[in-house]
Amino acid sequence: MIARLVLNGRPREVEVRPNQTLLELLRDTLGIFDVKEGCDEGVCGVCTVLLDGRPVSSCLVLAAGLRGRAVVTLRGLERNGGLHPLQEAFVRHGAVQCGFCTPGMLLTTLAFLEREPRPDREAIRAALEGNLCRCTGYTKIVDAVEAYVRGELGHD
Amino acid sequence: MTDAVATRDALRIVGQPVVRHDARDKVVAATAYAADWALPGMLHAAVLRSPYPSARIVRLETKRATAMAGVAVVLTAKDVPRNTLATDVPGQTTAVGPLRATLHVLAEDRVRHQGEPVALVAAETLELARDAVEAIEVEYEVTPGVFTPEAALAPGAPPVHGTGNLLAQWRIARGDVAKALAGANVVVEGEYTTQLVDAAYLEPESGVAWIDSDGVITIRLSTQVIEHFRDVAEVLQVPQNRVRVIGTYLGGGFGGKEDVTVEAYLGLLTLKTGRPVKMVWTRQESLLSRAKRHPYRLRYRTGANAHGEIVAQQIELLADAGAYAYLSALVLLYSTVTAAGPYRVPAVEVDARVAYTNNPPTSAMRGFGAMQTVFAYESQLDRVARALGMDPVAVRRVNALRRGDTLPVGQVIETHVAIPELCERAWAALGPPTAARAPHIKVGRGLACNFQPYGRIVWLHDWASAWVGFEMDGSLVIRCGCPDVGGGQASSLCQIAAEVLGVTLTRISVHVSDSALTPLAGTTTASRQLYMSGNAVLKTARELRAGLLGVAAAMLGGDADDLDMDEDRVVTRDGRTLAIAGLLAECARVGVPRSHLGVYHAPAGEPVDLATGSGKVFPDYTFGAHAAEVEVDTETGLVRVLGYAAAHDVGRAINPQSVEGQIQGGAVQGLGYGLMEEVVVENGINLTTSFATYLIPTAADVPDVRAVVVESGEGLGPFNARGIGEPPIGPPAAAIANAIEAATGARITRLPITAERVARALGLLD
Amino acid sequence: MHPFEYAAPETLDQALGLLGEHGDEAKVLAGGQSLIPILHYRLARPRVVIDINGLLLGDIVVENGRLGVGALVRYHQLEESDVIARRCPVLGEAARLIGNVRVRTLGTVGGSLVHADPAAELPAVMTALDARLAVASPSGRRTVAAREFFTGPLTTMLTADEIVTGVEMDAVSSYGWAVEELSRRAGDFAVVAVVALVSLDRRGRVDDARVAFGGVADRPVWARAVEDALRGREPTADVLAHAAQTARDALEPPSDAFVSGAYRRHVAGVLCRRALARAVARALGRT
Structure with a gap:
């Protein structure tokens, strides 16, 4: 059957199996490896994509049910070939170690900041609670998000 | 330490918080992890695992599975050329003698733990492979199992293997413990229990194998140890130089990818089918069957005099190895050596045992046996201080080891011990105390120290090699067999080479972790990679530099010792410069090599006789002190960590940002261990095989960790660095337990410190 | 996941027709946040998955002092809706406690109630509110009190051919x-x-x-x-x-x-x- 979606701004129609998830569609069918697979039950957050602007676990979405909705993966953030300023903040603040959680962290953060542009550290922590990281202990991730928020406000 | 500061001032790139090259790749998801790999015609693999912790395999029938359309092959033990993976355990344990840790690649007539691999399938799709696994018919006869080390060692216990269930025992005796305890002003007795935990990296075990165009079986996987290519060759019964392991950048390791994971299965399946094969474990499989951290029971009697000085420790350790030996004997050795803590203790007895059970197997995990003991010795020390009315910093100051002191095992401490300074700085870093926000909330602070070996046991004769070479345009290539687990291993090698050879960091390419194409550098384990590969790159770069500067001296006139390499040039004392490309062209003309292969050998030694306590076990140690402020809800027992500071003497921070990251990340893993993580096993059945039940800390569970980086300038690594990979995971559980007692008076002796355990300790459920 | 057929009805009647046809061989997919993990682990092997996300069951309405919440209202809507904040703020507070942000994007009120996890927030809220669940089947419509709907862990009074279409409760503005x-x-x-x-x-x-x-x-x-x-x-x-x-x-x-x-x-x-x-x-x- 056919799954319809708008992937990183481009309308796509892709042949899928009824039991195929959005994660499997992205990784196995389309070879989009910026979405990771970590737990297959929506807990870890490494397969996060934005669906109509909101974060979802792509492992818990059936591809067949997409109905033309907008899906954004990490590569959807690219700005004229350069890094998105949040990506730059992650690099500069040492928020990346093994990097496996990073794509999901970035997408979750951006969706959150759309709705709450000036969060404090506690709010940032609460917003990222669904994205596990086993390497950094989160401090530098929160540092990076905070720095990005400050930069947007012209204080950085 | 004055010299150290002087040295640091002379450094240009080492010591700077430079941006890691891999971070740029990772934020755009350009890094191809092991599962991010696909080849034309690739098969997908799945594993059939035992549902029982102890059973005989009565019948194993694969016909139906094999006959399914799309199934390429089904393998069982009889199809494996050599069905044994073996590790020699060096040195001789006290009671059991020389050890060889072995396990079957696929189960033969018995399964000894739930999740033990029984058969393999490769099929055209993953779904088909899983269908085929379900179609394999196995008849098990359940046999009695043992599920605690105490039960395993009891007379008449069913043997997990052919022999008795005692896997290993180490003993240390130093001084007259009974006499010292009898003369002590205060004697504290405690029994502590630590739990089974999982490495829980976010990237599950994964890899792809293929037979390359030259016939070499090539396995690209997530591993901390590319040297397992030899083990795969043994299993396949092919020459060791016909197997190649390419290690990817890892999505976390923490010791869980130290033992063999998917590589032997992938090797078998690609060899049998001739096709590329991919294997990615599900989270459930990973949590079910991967070797985990040993649970311990620790019994301590600690005696101290009126000044708070410890005079004796009597220690009994009992650990659960699960069903297979893996690295248990060595894990236990680490516990034995560190059992009395980073303190001067004149009289010590340690009796440490580890037993086979039918529980999930245990092996390496960050901290490697030097972790469980921290919870016990730091709880004991706090209780001594409390009994004597001493403050937590003071009791550690009077007891801290000093250079020249001898550990109970007989090893002399040869480098600076910064414990007093670390305690003071960690404690101060907590800042002004937080006021309790409600009457039912109590706030308290706790301190805990640790010491963790870095580098492998000295009688393993550890070494690492690296290749460093210039291209004609002056760009530099580093080749080193060091796996990068995410801690910045590869990036640190670049910084070291850049420092010595004066090359701009962006002009360096580093190739790591390929058993065929990078010089072997050993495992990314035991906090050894910066120490070993770092020293290998340092030595190699220095030797290369000497050759190049000889040519430069001839070109520029004068003495090579008067030349420096900086900003991609050779610079003379009087300010003349020679572009690196010009120097390299001259080297080509006169036939001087522009590349160099170097080997670093760690200081080696002979196995110690533990009973007499006569020698060196580890190259050196990293010391730390952590301070925690917690609030306890005295109505529910819920503990929240309000503030956390972690101080370590890292000798020299090659990249301070990476060092802080190791400290913060390790501390939070330690907080997970202290507060929530537990693999719950009932009669050998794992009840926590998902991330919804095996809980690791989220961003909302932990506070900011303030990393206090102390640089004593003393350590055996490059530029006097010490290993920092494992040390920060050690102290948190004890720091939290000590803080809880400070807040409430209740002493928690069992991990994890759940709200219910605190509630019970507070008497809320009586 | 085991293979299954996928059906995406566009009306409630179509959905009920499919349910009537397949009965307990079918699973109804709403937000999927509980169902998909169950399918991943092969703990359920339906022959047909009926995706009801195309149905018009996503409204929040107030009528005669009663608040109606459609079965397909997502948790994040409970968190963000002004009507909920004014008429029944306890729903918003409860929704904020559910799962993680991704669960709240897709998870539905109907899904939570039908999944009937004994520790879940919304079943407890509906029990406190004495809410009534609107239930449809090929043979008709009925309402069931939340206080009677849940019959055990992950089990409810719902029969194999029934769908929860919404839930209705007193607006509790003054509470x-x-x-x-x-x-x-x-x-x-x-x-x-x-x-x-x-x-x-x-x-x-x-x-x-x-x-x-x-x-x-x-x-x-x-x-x-x-x-x-x-x-x-x-x-x-x-x-x-x-x-x-x-x-x-x-x-x-x-x-x-x-x-x-x-x-x-x-x-x-x-x-x-x-x-x-x-x-x-x-x-x-x-x-």
């Missing part, structure tokens, strides 16, 4: 409210959850109180005894503590591998008292 829970980890399933709603009369005495627990039995528990203990009384700290104690004493929570029944019971009492106190404080703010 103070609170949801208190304790979990093993931030965002995790509650060990114990308590939902409390309190309204006060002009003299500051309790006019009405509604309390329910999650996580203390095989289904949500309506704490009727608390309500009786409070009605008509001045909500002093002692009175609230006594009411909470009464509720606690009536509970016999089960033990599991992680938490003992005794501890759940203890925590239920503490959280009930705190929830009542917070609800009363809010009710005072509203009068």
